[in-house]
Amino acid sequence: MTEWLILFSNIAAGSARVMIGLFLIYRLLAAKRPNKGSVIRAAVGVAVISVVLSVTGLSGFWRMVSEIIWIAVCAGYFQNEDTRMSLFVSVFYEIGISLCQFLVAAWSGVIFHLSSFPDYGTAVGQIPVWLFHGLLIVGAVYIWKKPNMTGKEAFRLASILVVAAFIAVITLSQQTILPIAEDTLDMWTILAVVLMMSVLVFNMNRQYEVEKELARLKTEQAELLERDYTALNNAYAINARLFHDFHNHIGILRQFLIHTKVEEAIRYLDELQTPVQEMTDTLWTGDETVDYIINSKAIRAKKSGIQYQAQVEFPRHTNLRSADVCAVLGNLLDNALEAAQQVPEKEKRFVRLTIRRINQMLIIKVENSFDNSPVSRNGVLTTSKVKNGLHGWGLKSAQTAAEKYDGTVQTAYADKVFKAVVTLSYQCVSDK
Numbered sequence: 001m002t003e004w005l006i007l008f009s010n011i012a013a014g015s016a017r018v019m020i021g022l023f024l025i026y027r028l029l030a031a032k033r034p035n036k037g038s039v040i041r042a043a044v045g046v047a048v049i050s051v052v053l054s055v056t057g058l059s060g061f062w063r064m065v066s067e068i069i070w071i072a073v074c075a076g077y078f079q080n081e082d083t084r085m086s087l088f089v090s091v092f093y094e095i096g097i098s099l100c101q102f103l104v105a106a107w108s109g110v111i112f113h114l115s116s117f118p119d120y121g122t123a124v125g126q127i128p129v130w131l132f133h134g135l136l137i138v139g140a141v142y143i144w145k146k147p148n149m150t151g152k153e154a155f156r157l158a159s160i161l162v163v164a165a166f167i168a169v170i171t172l173s174q175q176t177i178l179p180i181a182e183d184t185l186d187m188w189t190i191l192a193v194v195l196m197m198s199v200l201v202f203n204m205n206r207q208y209e210v211e212k213e214l215a216r217l218k219t220e221q222a223e224l225l226e227r228d229y230t231a232l233n234n235a236y237a238i239n240a241r242l243f244h245d246f247h248n249h250i251g252i253l254r255q256f257l258i259h260t261k262v263e264e265a266i267r268y269l270d271e272l273q274t275p276v277q278e279m280t281d282t283l284w285t286g287d288e289t290v291d292y293i294i295n296s297k298a299i300r301a302k303k304s305g306i307q308y309q310a311q312v313e314f315p316r317h318t319n320l321r322s323a324d325v326c327a328v329l330g331n332l333l334d335n336a337l338e339a340a341q342q343v344p345e346k347e348k349r350f351v352r353l354t355i356r357r358i359n360q361m362l363i364i365k366v367e368n369s370f371d372n373s374p375v376s377r378n379g380v381l382t383t384s385k386v387k388n389g390l391h392g393w394g395l396k397s398a399q400t401a402a403e404k405y406d407g408t409v410q411t412a413y414a415d416k417v418f419k420a421v422v423t424l425s426y427q428c429v430s431d432k
Contacts, residue, residue: 002123007054009126013133014046014067020140021071021093022079027143028089028154028202031081038078045070060120064094092198095191096162097136102188103168104132109178117180151210155203162199166192290314290325294353297333306340307350315357318426320405325424327401328364329353332420335395336368339418343371362424370418398422 022034022042034042049066052058068090075086105118105128119125143149169188172180256265294310301308333353340349352367398420399409407424 003054005123006121006126007050009129010054011047011050013129014050014063015043016133016137017094017097018042018046018067018071018074020136021067021090022074023140023144024093025071025075025079025081025086025089027149029081029085031075031079034074034078038074041078042070042074045074060098064098068094088198088202092195092202096165096195099165099169099188099191099195100136101129101132103165103172104128104135106172106178106180107168110172110175113177115179117178151203151206155199155206158199159196162192162195166196287314287316287322287325290322290329293326293329293333297337297351301337301340301351304337304341305346305349306337308353309350310353312353312355313357314355315362315426315428317429318362319429320362320424320426324401324404328398328422328424331395331398332364332366332422335420336366336418339370340368343369360426360428362426364422364424365419366421367417367419370413370416395420 019034019039019042022038025031026033046067049063049070053063053066068087071090071093072083072086075081075090076083105120105125108114108128108131109116109118118128120129146153166189169185169192173182173185173189253265253268256262256268294312298308298310333351336351340351343349348369350367350369352365354363354365354367356363356365395409395411402409402422402424405424405426407422410421412419412421
């Protein structure tokens, strides 16, 4: 009976470890969130591993190796995560689990003055095991309830835990109550040091990835600005040519009318109207770049059969750089137009732009119809992207620009409507 209870306990504890390991990969590596089906398959795998280890009588080392491989396999198949990074996280996660379980068992023996180290193969030995797993589950729930935990906060928390574990191992070597072999203490001391180094290496890798991402964002933002500024200059160049030749056009129209050639005059006016048609519905905000961005997207929406509404109240003479506002508006509107264009029913395609100022705060809100549920990454909604396009990192690029003005980018989804709201703090400047 005891053997069956221990086997059931090992299956339950192993399932908890694997589930929490997959959750950490989801949070640390921004992998796909494990669904119900993947959780069930992972639990079945743990049950098989526990039964095999119980039948063969293999040591806890093989249990740890098996769980490392299984976590990496599950992360690769169910969460679409890179195998290399999954193995890195799972290896050091299992080392940390084994170290902390050893410390809980050892210090339980010290506190209760046991004559020998708790045997995990007995019912009594399962008490420290589940005491540790209870703490592990509490820690996982704490992290679960903090979806907006930043990388710095996670690094600080991990550093505190590994340093505390290292101190606990060193302190064990000074106690005389529970007999523990020196080789065992040396092994766990070395592993505690390795854990501290792994946390540092992971944080350095995370910072490198962030810097690489920012560099890519700046490159893509520069491409977006270059594209829009080029189009803006072309539009105003066409307008300038028309005004330059204005007297010639008037002369030709006068001759048509003198000779009562009304139809020819109308056709000539239509030809003149074509290059300036895109300039006729301009929303004049006082900023040529912002004007062009808003109206060029309106033209694109019209060509795609998307209802486009814009209500703009833009402040003049502020410290908001046109390039940054262009990055925010361009990316948000591009994302909105791409998403709205994918809605099957043409009559349901829409994009709504609202720009308002409240005191020293500029609020930019973009709403669009959205057919598919957006993807959530670390509590942040992201839209679907076009392959090989410039907008794959649109929200991140907008966030980068907004942070220059102590701003934020917030997203929400409800009733097939995706909404992105950007806040920018600005200061008024002299127009001189």
